[in-house]
Amino acid sequence: VRAAASRLGYRASAVARALRTQQSFAIGVLMADVSNSSFPDFVRGIEDVAQAEGYNLLLCNTDDVEEKQLQEMQTLIDRRVDGMVLLSQHTRSAAVRALLEVAPPYVLIQRRTASFNDDYVGSDTRSGIAALVAHLADLGHRRVAFIHGPVESSIAQDKFQSFTVGRRRYGFDSDPDLVHMGDYSEESGHAALGRFMSLARPPTAIIASNDVNALGVLAAAAKAGVRVPEDLSVAGFDDIALASHPRIDLTTVRQPKREMGRAAAQLLIKRMRAKRTTRGKEIIFPTALVTRGSTAPPRGQVGAAKLVRRTGGRSIRRRAAAQS
Amino acid sequence: VRAAASRLGYRASAVARALRTQQSFAIGVLMADVSNSSFPDFVRGIEDVAQAEGYNLLLCNTDDVEEKQLQEMQTLIDRRVDGMVLLSQHTRSAAVRALLEVAPPYVLIQRRTASFNDDYVGSDTRSGIAALVAHLADLGHRRVAFIHGPVESSIAQDKFQSFTVGRRRYGFDSDPDLVHMGDYSEESGHAALGRFMSLARPPTAIIASNDVNALGVLAAAAKAGVRVPEDLSVAGFDDIALASHPRIDLTTVRQPKREMGRAAAQLLIKRMRAKRTTRGKEIIFPTALVTRGSTAPPRGQVGAAKLVRRTGGRSIRRRAAAQS
DNA sequence: TTGTATGCGTTATCAC
């Protein structure tokens, strides 16, 4: 009957359907900036399962500005998205919590709120940093600088805490000067290197807040004539695509970003489909130390070098996962 | 009257409004893969103006597979997006054209369809490649290899044509072996280097299909012990963020991607608001040669090196724009 | 200005 008419170009309106059924099959994704290399992998993972489950993604850039984030969240709510993914967003302020209160189901990635009952996908950053610190200690480093990520970021705080634990354990120097309060940007790495290298006693290694940040350190080092790893070891966190490039060859901690994005989307969709509200679930992915050429024994520590047997090429040491 | 009730959490439904007004204030963006570094900058530019104009972005990954693209396009149409941005997508096949026929306004980025009357935003790739070829010729290169992007890409074809013109002009060798049919991937660069270097007479320089592709060449060169630029000059196209990193330091052709994204969104919105249909408009951005450390005179051409005065640091030569 | 009815294109409900 209507088959004939339908064949000739008719397509049901998803808008009308959304109004009628009260579900839009749209998922909002909030992030600081798509063009920051830290994020696209997560987005891709989210889209992988969203697409498979018939959902579309609404992308919002917040530039890490809470004001913009609130605005975009409101927009997504107005659009009646079925769910939201908050990728490394502000999650603790009263204004954000108030909006989340009236928001559709959501899941957090890379910014936890221990005090709240949210769905969360993250990675075992503490173990990752611990492995990294152990690696540097093995190489013989005792004067290790640390670039702190955004102060309000729970992940950045976790990393720092894990660093302090390791620092104590291995007897690293703990001058306040060896900690730079920065963020995840490349510029921040640039600035940090400048500060660290102008110290009376510069560090022999730097742990950056993440890979993008570490790229800034590497760039600044190259410009300043500081050789890596001969004069200075540098490590990052993330294992972005570039980190493995031979020209960069950055020791870092890998976290499976695309997988994490997938998991977040799955968690979210599950939550969206759930009839009754249950406790927030956390999925923590294991991290893995990826040893590359940017870390080596410190100068004048030739002895220590012998302690470390470089196997064939690069080595990846996996850390146990804490799944909950 | 209603002010009171409104204050207590009421928010108009964008879904209902969309149904009623027949405009969704959503723009669909189709791209191969967000996690490919070539794309996020464009997306960011699109979002800049979309956001300012009250539109939201629906993101779709097509993996450069026409089948997926068609599917996503259909989804966007079903969702009644007000417009679509086709970022380096298939645009010539009958199936795609048929869908575009019934689609809302759209704009093409980085894949032109001269035979159709579409809105288009691109960059002056020909001039860019011409400048690059001239640069290599100035350095003394006469045996220059070329990695061809996806065969169906109009941009890739443009680049190749411009290359052949320059090749003839400067009397470069024109062995068929010096052209590798590849794509924009890093792997493609890897493969190309292997093939070129195993030639009886390897090239002294390689022009990659884009920066990501060039990164693959650099990586493969590093692994194969081919020194850049001493043994081989390498150039890319795009000027992605990493290209300027001191460790990469890639000579390339810059195109203002974020600006192009912005222009595309503006063009699209203009088209969406237009009452009568007008001719398709093309906006071509100028490109600029960015000379960095990955290109140098070929071995045994010390004389030629003198022809080129490296000014201070890096030099950027701007090319005139063709605006239409 | 303020109020009331109608329709956007679906899905769901109800009667047949």
Place this chain on the structure above:
DNA sequence: GTGATAACGCATACAA
């Protein structure tokens, strides 16, 4: 099963 009808939440047109 098949077909008519209401309702989703707005905007608009029209009446008051």
